[in-house]
Amino acid sequence: MNMKILPLILNMRLNSAQPIQQNRNDSVQYRTAPLLRSPENDLFERNISFTSADRPEDVSPSRSSLEKLYKHHLTCLCCGREMIEPEEIRKLANTGALRCNSKEAVQILEKYEGNMHSVEKEVFGILKEKSKKYPDLNFQQILTLIKDEHEKPLIATQFGIFKMIEKASENINPELRKEIKELIEEEKQLIMDGNNRFRRKRFVNKFEQILSGRKNSATREHLIRLANKLPTSYEDKNAFIVKYSTKPADAIGIRLLSYSMCTIEHVRPKNPKTTNGENHLFNYIPECMRCNSFRQDRPMIQQLEEHPEMFFNAQRLMNRLVDFANRGKLSKWYIVKIQDRVKQESEGLLDLNIDSLNMSRKMRREYAKLQEDPVEPKFTVDDEMAELRAIYRPKTTADTTAETLDETNNKIYNKKRTSKNKNKNTEDTPKKKTNKELKREQIKKLHQAKYGSKKRSETKRR
Numbered sequence: 001m002n003m004k005i006l007p008l009i010l011n012m013r014l015n016s017a018q019p020i021q022q023n024r025n026d027s028v029q030y031r032t033a034p035l036l037r038s039p040e041n042d043l044f045e046r047n048i049s050f051t052s053a054d055r056p057e058d059v060s061p062s063r064s065s066l067e068k069l070y071k072h073h074l075t076c077l078c079c080g081r082e083m084i085e086p087e088e089i090r091k092l093a094n095t096g097a098l099r100c101n102s103k104e105a106v107q108i109l110e111k112y113e114g115n116m117h118s119v120e121k122e123v124f125g126i127l128k129e130k131s132k133k134y135p136d137l138n139f140q141q142i143l144t145l146i147k148d149e150h151e152k153p154l155i156a157t158q159f160g161i162f163k164m165i166e167k168a169s170e171n172i173n174p175e176l177r178k179e180i181k182e183l184i185e186e187e188k189q190l191i192m193d194g195n196n197r198f199r200r201k202r203f204v205n206k207f208e209q210i211l212s213g214r215k216n217s218a219t220r221e222h223l224i225r226l227a228n229k230l231p232t233s234y235e236d237k238n239a240f241i242v243k244y245s246t247k248p249a250d251a252i253g254i255r256l257l258s259y260s261m262c263t264i265e266h267v268r269p270k271n272p273k274t275t276n277g278e279n280h281l282f283n284y285i286p287e288c289m290r291c292n293s294f295r296q297d298r299p300m301i302q303q304l305e306e307h308p309e310m311f312f313n314a315q316r317l318m319n320r321l322v323d324f325a326n327r328g329k330l331s332k333w334y335i336v337k338i339q340d341r342v343k344q345e346s347e348g349l350l351d352l353n354i355d356s357l358n359m360s361r362k363m364r365r366e367y368a369k370l371q372e373d374p375v376e377p378k379f380t381v382d383d384e385m386a387e388l389r390a391i392y393r394p395k396t397t398a399d400t401t402a403e404t405l406d407e408t409n410n411k412i413y414n415k416k417r418t419s420k421n422k423n424k425n426t427e428d429t430p431k432k433k434t435n436k437e438l439k440r441e442q443i444k445k446l447h448q449a450k451y452g453s454k455k456r457s458e459t460k461r462r
């Protein structure tokens, strides 16, 4: 998955940042950080018409049209959090604005508090509280100050998990058990040496390596599950504080925001070994960095199982995207295609509603094909309307169905237009309505049921 590189970029930058006591004037390391492109330039955006593409093939596969929407505070597909525009984080990183004392840094970050994930929000709350007492200390100095009180519960948890692992490995063969014991002793040393050199990820990798000889037995699964219970900086505030107490003040500030950054997720994972999701607009959807990096290149159905709140959050995001498409800021083909892609990748579970998309006839046809139910349009009608539709229901294949439906609509539009003036003229001399007129009226009702009181010009414009 392409987005895997983002956490790497960020980590690289965070890790490469110089310790606070060294030369802090050097901001070159940030200037060169290849974060996402600037989505600015409103004028440019207004002049682009994404609706001009007649066919999906005419739509640019680039992600830039989605990136331009970042600044509109999109919500995450998965967790539903309002995401931060990458450009804002990049600016903060480039200018080193967060190297200041905690009082000023808190003022800068306060407006993002609602965007933060729970652990980050907890840590920020602690920093905010401490900054009142120590306004002149920077974030790193504060974390160093409070590190000890947070390290105690962290170590207790870590050692407890090590104990559980050792107990659970009593039944496996003595050689493996010995290896596991040695690894644990090694890591305990790293924890206790005072510099927090224990790294959970490294431990879990080594641990899995030791167990890799064993087949997928229940014991192996159990052991790996236990190892994965070791606290991480993104799930445990103590682990966060201990880990980041050695990082520069601005890196700590940026880290509080970075997991809430808006990124592009590949709906079909970009893994050549399995699915090989393409780098194409029709496979991209906005998601926060945390959810993106957690999913890795696993199938979307798994993400959905882990986060059933996605059912609500994905629809909320889709509603926003449909709104942008209706306003010409995003391709309507994108909406149709991504709806279908999400449905496929979630094995039909996440069937997002895009009824509010103002589709052209051509698009409706395509949409009907995708829905595999071209006869039934996606709007509700009463029995009378259903009957009427039956009159126009074509006899054979899906394609002709959609086409006929389109033709019908076309006629409705034209008739509606021309009949307006006619009705005015005949108002003075009312006469018995002919069958044709009655039919026309019914058609008009059908049109209204579908488009409400919108005139043709309105539905066409978008």
Ligand SMILES: [Zn+2]
Pocket (backbone or CB within 6 Å): 076, 077, 078, 079, 080, 081, 287, 288, 289, 290, 291, 292
């Ligand atoms: Zn998220």
